[in-house]
Amino acid sequence: PGEEVEVILELKSIADVALVGYPSAGKSSLIAAMSRVRPKIADYPFTTLQPNLGVVEAGSVRYTIADVPGLIEGASEGKGLGHEFLRHIERCSVIAHVLDTATLESDRDPIRDLEVIMNELRAYSADEAISGVPLAERPQVIVLNKIDVPDGRELAAMVRPDLEALGLPVYEVSAVSREGLRELSFALAAMVERERAAAPALEKAPIVLRPKAVDESPFTVSRVTDGGEVVYQVRGSKPERWVKQTDFRNDEAVGYLADRLAALGVEDALFEAGAVPGSVVVVGPLDGGVVFDWEPTMTAGAELLGRRGTDLRIEEYERGHRATRAERRQAFKERMDAKAAARQELWTERDAGHWIDPSADDEDME
Numbered sequence: 065p066g067e068e069v070e071v072i073l074e075l076k077s078i079a080d081v082a083l084v085g086y087p088s089a090g091k092s093s094l095i096a097a098m099s100r101v102r103p104k105i106a107d108y109p110f111t112t113l114q115p116n117l118g119v120v121e122a123g124s125v126r127y128t129i130a131d132v133p134g135l136i137e138g139a140s141e142g143k144g145l146g147h148e149f150l151r152h153i154e155r156c157s158v159i160a161h162v163l164d165t166a167t168l169e170s171d172r173d174p175i176r177d178l179e180v181i182m183n184e185l186r187a188y189s190a191d192e193a194i195s196g197v198p199l200a201e202r203p204q205v206i207v208l209n210k211i212d213v214p215d216g217r218e219l220a221a222m223v224r225p226d227l228e229a230l231g232l233p234v235y236e237v238s239a240v241s242r243e244g245l246r247e248l249s250f251a252l253a254a255m256v257e258r259e260r261a262a263a264p265a266l267e268k269a270p271i272v273l274r275p276k277a278v279d280e281s282p283f284t285v286s287r288v289t290d291g292g293e294v295v296y297q298v299r300g301s302k303p304e305r306w307v308k309q310t311d312f313r314n315d316e317a318v319g320y321l322a323d324r325l326a327a328l329g330v331e332d333a334l335f336e337a338g339a340v341p342g343s344v345v346v347v348g349p350l351d352g353g354v355v356f357d358w359e360p361t362m363t364a365g366a367e368l369l370g371r372r373g374t375d376l377r378i379e380e381y382e383r384g385h386r387a388t389r390a391e392r393r394q395a396f397k398e399r400m401d402a403k404a405a406a407r408q409e410l411w412t413e414r415d416a417g418h419w420i421d422p423s424a425d426d427e428d429m430e
C-alpha cells in the first residue's frame with residue numbers, strides 16, 4: 065500500500081541578480097535595456113506586479129536578472145505586497161539596489177531610499193532552508209539610475225562618496241540613454257561568477273519533501289483467518305515494540321504490558337472486533353508475531369486476584385507452537401475456572417463483612 069502525503073511546493077523565481085528598489089526607480093527600464101525582455105514600464109508605482117526575468121550576456125558570461133516589484137517602507141511586514149515581493153529575492157545570489165536620482169524635488173533621496181530598503185531586507189526572515197544566506201548578507205551593488213536627468217547626475221555625484229563609504233560598489237547609469245550599462249553588466253557578471261564558484265551546490269541542492277505528520281491511529285485490530293483458525297491480529301508500532309521489549313518469563317513485566325495495551329485501547333478494540341476471552345491474539349505479523357490466548361485484564365478485580373500479571377498468559381510465538389494451542393486453551397480454561405472460584409470466594413468473604421471493596425458503589429457500602 066502506498067502512503068498518502070501532503071506536499072506544499074512553492075515556486076520562487078530564480079535569477080542570479082535581483083534588481084531591488086522603490087517603485088518607479090527604473091528597475092523594469094533597466095532589465096529592458098540590459099536584456100531582451102520587454103516588461104511594462106510606466107511612471108506610476110507598482111507597475112510591475114510579477115518579476116520579469118531576463119538573460120544578460122556580458123562577454124562570455126550569461127546570467128539571469130530579475131526586476132522584483134517595487135518595495136516600500138514596511139514591506140517586511142507585508143506592506144505593498146511586501147512579503148510577496150521580498151520572497152522573489154530569496155533565490156537570487158546578488159542584489160542590485162536601484163536608486164532613483166531624479167527625486168530632487170521630492171522628500172526622498174537615494175541615501176534614505178537605500179536605508180529603508182536595507183532595513184526591510186534585514187527585517188525579512190527568509191526561508192533559510194531555501195535561500196541559505198540572509199538577504200541583507202548577500203553581495204550587493206548600488207545602481208544610481210536616471211543620470212540622464214541633469215539634476216540626477218548632480219545628485220548621483222553628491223551621494224556617491226557616502227555610498228562608497230558603506231563598502232558597496234557604485235554604478236551611475238541611465239536606462240534611457242544607456243550610459244554606464246555596459247560597465248554595470250560586466251561588473252554584475254563578475255560578481256555572479258564569484259558566487260557560482262563559491263556556492264556551486266545551491267542550484268543542485270536536493271529537493272527535500274517533508275510529509276506533514278498525520279495523526280494516525282496507533283494500532284489496528286483485524287479479524288483474520290489463519291489456517292482455518294480465527295485470529296485477532298494487532299498491528300501498530302507501539303504494541304509491537306512493547307511486546308518485543310517484554311520478558312515473558314517475568315510476571316511483573318507481562319502485567320505491565322497488559323496494562324499498557326489496555327491503556328492504549330487494544331482491549332476495547334479487541335472486544336469491538338469480536339474477540340472473547342480465549343481468542344487467539346497475535347501482536348505483529350502472523351508469522352513471527354507474538355501470539356497469546358486473550359484474557360482481558362479485570363479492571364477492578366485484577367488487584368484482588370493475586371500477583372500482578374499472573375492473569376495474562378502470553379507466549380512467544382514460534383512456528384510449530386500452534387499444535388499446542390488446544391492445550392493452552394485448556395490450561396487457560398482451567399485458570400479461568402480457578403479464578404472464578406477465587407472471585408466467588410472473595411465475594412463470599414466480602415458479603416461476610418471481611419473487607420470492603422473500594423471500587424464498589426455506595427449502595428454496596430451500606
Ligand SMILES: Nc1nc2c(ncn2[C@@H]2O[C@H](COP(=O)(O)OP(=O)(O)OP(=O)(O)O)[C@@H](O)[C@H]2O)c(=O)[nH]1
Nearest residue numbers: 087088089090091092093106107110111112134239
Ligand atoms: N529619465 C529617465 N527616466 C527613467 C529612467 N529609468 C526609468 N525611467 C522612468 O521612470 C518611470 C518608472 O520606470 P519603471 O522602469 O517602470 O520603474 P520600476 O522600478 O520598474 O517601477 P515599479 O515596477 O513600479 O516598481 C518610467 O516613467 C520610466 O520611463 C532613466 O534612466 N532616465
Ligand SMILES: [Mg+2]
Nearest residue numbers: 091092111112
Ligand atoms: Mg517595474
